[in-house]
Amino acid sequence: MPPTPLSPTTLSMTHPDLGSQLINLCSMMLLLTAFAIVAQRRLSACVDLYALQSLFLAVTAALVAWFTDSPHIYIAALLTLVIKTVTIPIILKKVIERVNVKREVEFVVNIPPSLLICGALVILAFSVTEPIARLGFLLTRDSLAIALAIVLIGFFMMIARRKAVSQIVGFLMMENGLFLGATASAYGMPLIVELGVFFDVLVAGLIVGVYAHRLQDTFDSVDTTKLTGLKE
Amino acid sequence: MSLALLILIAAPLVAGLASLRVPTRRAMERLQLASAAVLWAAMAAVAASVGAEGAVSFGSLLRADPLSAFMDAMLGFIGGTALCYAVGYMGEELTRGHLGFLRYRRFFVYFDLFLFAMMLAVNLDNIALMWIAVEASTISAALSVGFDRTKAALEAGWKYIILNFVGIALALFGTVLVYYTAEHALGVSMDALSWTALHRAAGSADGGLNPVVLKMAFVFAMIGYGTKAGVAPMHTWLPDAHAEAPTPTSAMLSGLMLNLGLYAVLRLKGLVDPAVGPAFTGSIMLGMGLLSMAIAAAFMLIQRDYKRLLGYSSVEHVGIVLIGFGVGGPLGLFGGLFHMLNHALAKSAAFYAAGMVLLRHGHKMIERVTGLLRRAPAAGSGLLLAAVALAGLPPFGLFVSELLIAAAAYRHHQGIALLFLGLLALAFATLLAPLTRMTFAEPIHNESVQGKSFHGDAAHDWPSEDARPVTTGPDRLMLSALGINLAAMSVIGLLLPIMASDWLLPVSALLDTKAGLP
Numbered sequence: 001m002p003p004t005p006l007s008p009t010t011l012s013m014t015h016p017d018l019g020s021q022l023i024n025l026c027s028m029m030l031l032l033t034a035f036a037i038v039a040q041r042r043l044s045a046c047v048d049l050y051a052l053q054s055l056f057l058a059v060t061a062a063l064v065a066w067f068t069d070s071p072h073i074y075i076a077a078l079l080t081l082v083i084k085t086v087t088i089p090i091i092l093k094k095v096i097e098r099v100n101v102k103r104e105v106e107f108v109v110n111i112p113p114s115l116l117i118c119g120a121l122v123i124l125a126f127s128v129t130e131p132i133a134r135l136g137f138l139l140t141r142d143s144l145a146i147a148l149a150i151v152l153i154g155f156f157m158m159i160a161r162r163k164a165v166s167q168i169v170g171f172l173m174m175e176n177g178l179f180l181g182a183t184a185s186a187y188g189m190p191l192i193v194e195l196g197v198f199f200d201v202l203v204a205g206l207i208v209g210v211y212a213h214r215l216q217d218t219f220d221s222v223d224t225t226k227l228t229g230l231k232e
Numbered sequence: 233m234s235l236a237l238l239i240l241i242a243a244p245l246v247a248g249l250a251s252l253r254v255p256t257r258r259a260m261e262r263l264q265l266a267s268a269a270v271l272w273a274a275m276a277a278v279a280a281s282v283g284a285e286g287a288v289s290f291g292s293l294l295r296a297d298p299l300s301a302f303m304d305a306m307l308g309f310i311g312g313t314a315l316c317y318a319v320g321y322m323g324e325e326l327t328r329g330h331l332g333f334l335r336y337r338r339f340f341v342y343f344d345l346f347l348f349a350m351m352l353a354v355n356l357d358n359i360a361l362m363w364i365a366v367e368a369s370t371i372s373a374a375l376s377v378g379f380d381r382t383k384a385a386l387e388a389g390w391k392y393i394i395l396n397f398v399g400i401a402l403a404l405f406g407t408v409l410v411y412y413t414a415e416h417a418l419g420v421s422m423d424a425l426s427w428t429a430l431h432r433a434a435g436s437a438d439g440g441l442n443p444v445v446l447k448m449a450f451v452f453a454m455i456g457y458g459t460k461a462g463v464a465p466m467h468t469w470l471p472d473a474h475a476e477a478p479t480p481t482s483a484m485l486s487g488l489m490l491n492l493g494l495y496a497v498l499r500l501k502g503l504v505d506p507a508v509g510p511a512f513t514g515s516i517m518l519g520m521g522l523l524s525m526a527i528a529a530a531f532m533l534i535q536r537d538y539k540r541l542l543g544y545s546s547v548e549h550v551g552i553v554l555i556g557f558g559v560g561g562p563l564g565l566f567g568g569l570f571h572m573l574n575h576a577l578a579k580s581a582a583f584y585a586a587g588m589v590l591l592r593h594g595h596k597m598i599e600r601v602t603g604l605l606r607r608a609p610a611a612g613s614g615l616l617l618a619a620v621a622l623a624g625l626p627p628f629g630l631f632v633s634e635l636l637i638a639a640a641a642y643r644h645h646q647g648i649a650l651l652f653l654g655l656l657a658l659a660f661a662t663l664l665a666p667l668t669r670m671t672f673a674e675p676i677h678n679e680s681v682q683g684k685s686f687h688g689d690a691a692h693d694w695p696s697e698d699a700r701p702v703t704t705g706p707d708r709l710m711l712s713a714l715g716i717n718l719a720a721m722s723v724i725g726l727l728l729p730i731m732a733s734d735w736l737l738p739v740s741a742l743l744d745t746k747a748g749l750p
Contacts (some may be wrong), residue, residue, distance in 0.1 A: 128448070131444050132442075132444060132445055132448070144412075148405070151401070151402075151405060155398060158394065158398060164390070167394060171394075171397055171398065171401070174398070174401045175401060178401060178404050178405055178408065181405060181408050182408045182411075189360055189408075189411060189425070190360075190421070190422050190425065192361070192422075193358075193360040193361060193364070193425065196360075196361060196364035197360075197363075197364060197404070199364075200364055200367040200368060200371065203368075203371055204367070204371055204397060207371055207374055207375065207393070208393060208397075211374075211378065211386070211389060211390055211393060214378070214386055215386060215390065218381075218383055218386050219383065219386075224390065227387040227390060227391070229383060229384050229387055
């Protein structure tokens with residue numbers, strides 16, 4: 001079934017192939033940086049890679065905006081650039097400095113098995129979204145699968161890392177995946193929705209940062225495996 | 233244009249922002265009580281006009297249909313009593329010097345914003361904006377849960393944040409999927425996110441909403457909003473947060489926030505069922521509901537902290553509501569909604585009473601609280617009545633709703649009904665046994681239980697019960713909040729099942745797709 005003819009949003013008539021291939025390339029770069037974050041030992045490098053991933057996300061959004069002629073997505077791209085590649089990484093770096101985390105990320109699952117698991121998650125994401133991709137509504141065939149894969153990898157990272165800060169990076173990565181899903185497969189949500197989501201994520205990031213400070217003050221550590229007081 | 237709807241939503245926001253600048257305790261008390269009064273009046277006005285006209289709206293984004301009005305009434309009523317209670321409770325904490333004025337003020341800012349976000353979420357006629365408001369309520373509650381400066385509160389807060397943020401992110405993915413299929417049916421616009429338009433599209437013959445996408449969306453939304461509702465197996469944040477949050481916040485979490493999660497799930501179900509058939513969502517809800525009941529009933533057995541015990545009891549009741557929705561049909565939906573309302577009233581009353589016990593004794597250990605009925609008659613009898621209601625004994629509404637759900641489940645599948653009744657009986661025993669001991673048992677000497685290890689490191693710091701002077705009698709505001717909740721609960725249970733049914737039938741009719749499960 002060919003994409004439904006919706007006037008402003010179907011791929012630009014001039015270079016349909018070029019458009020979807022560029023968007024695909026960029027979403028693949030997002031996935032690649034997700035793997036790089038999982039494979040990274042140094043915490044501050046994790047944050048840098050997150051900033052890089054957000055940069056790719058902004059580029060993807062700009063490409064979608066260009067090829068579908070939907071100007072409101074440019075605003076989303078700009079916000080991604082300002083909030084996710086600049087503001088949130090600065091906040092996270094401050095938290096890392098302030099709580100004086102050891103440079104090493106501590107693992108529940110070590111790097112090689114982590115990468116294998118993430119590979120399996122990508123396959124899972126592709127197979128889960130396969131029936132939807134087959135419908136052919138999507139801007140690019142793989143964008144939704146890639147988005148879900150990034151969400152799952154972020155989820156895995158929250159489970160498999162001990163430090164509060166790496167868990168935050170996992171959460172933010174999930175959020176990047178969601179945003180990619182919203183932009184690349186649904187041509188972006190209406191602007192007011194995008195703004196609301198950005199605001200929420202920013203505040204959530206701030207609050208998690210505040211909590212990390214307080215964890216450090218109270219427990220002398222941001223190692224969440226030390227939070228063992230409450231259990232059955 | 234309904235101004236009452238706007239006032240209902242704006243009142244907590246205004247109160248929260250004004251709280252930032254309030255100079256004295258006296259002014260704060262006046263402000264919060266005034267906002268409670270405004271909430272009640274606006275809630276009544278909205279409920280009345282929705283009853284008369286079917287739906288009211290303000291602008292293009294705010295719209296209250298019968299289901300929203302039902303949530304409005306619940307949020308407005310219990311939000312009002314919770315504000316009264318919070319004024320009394322936090323005032324007492326302030327008097328005792330447990331917190332300074334700045335933190336006292338900040339508590340009310342968080343509390344009001346939390347209420348505002350929930351109120352906004354149930355009245356937005358837009359699935360994505362609703363998600364934003366739900367996320368906002370998650371964030372503001374995160375600040376309240378970790379409010380106390382103890383290790384346990386911090387740990388509970390962190391657990392709450394991690395689980396709920398992940399959950400809410402998954403719910404966003406579900407929302408994106410709904411939008412993705414809707415924009416093909418409704419075009420790329422705000423319309424493709426409006427509940428009204430979505431329901432219309434879902435209801436039409438071949439609506440254009442893709443069933444495969446909707447199924448996937450429901451699974452993500454169920455996990456996401458289910459985390460917020462405290463559905464097992466995503467419930468693990470719930471007992472911790474309920475135990476460690478300041479008591480007024482615990483009451484709001486249990487009475488209102490869990491219901492917000494259920495509301496979102498119910499809306500999604502109403503959207504997915506026409507395209508997919510009720511069996512798909514029904515079986516997921518039934519499975520998770522039964523699991524929640526089983527886990528909660530078992531874990532209540534080993535609780536030593538009465539606020540945790542009440543938290544687990546909330547998991548159980550959320551499970552019951554889900555079973556009602558999952559079985560579906562007019563009976564199941566009505567039962568589930570009626571259960572939501574009565575549970576919200578009874579559980580917040582139970583937390584109000586538990587908070588008074590906490591203020592009196594200074595600890596949360598079940599085994600060190602005895603003879604409440606004699607020593608603190610007001611809190612004791614309140615706790616006992618709420619416990620009796622929560623256990624599902626006859627004079628109260630929860631009995632009616634449990635009976636309805638059992639009947640609906642029996643028509644659906646006998647095995648499920650039997651399992652449901654068995655779990656109810658187990659939960660009955662595991663909830664009532666410790667709570668009746670707290671209220672009835674002879675007071676015992678502290679020596680006999682000292683030296684045992686209790687939850688949390690704070691256990692050792694508390695002075696023994698008798699050494700702790702009771703600074704004041706129970707505060708009038710706390711008592712009246714408790715009394716109002718108990719009165720409303722009894723009235724609804726005893727006198728008004730018929731009036732409540734007039735009120736709830738349009739809601740279940742709104743959601744009932746054909747005939748529920750066969």
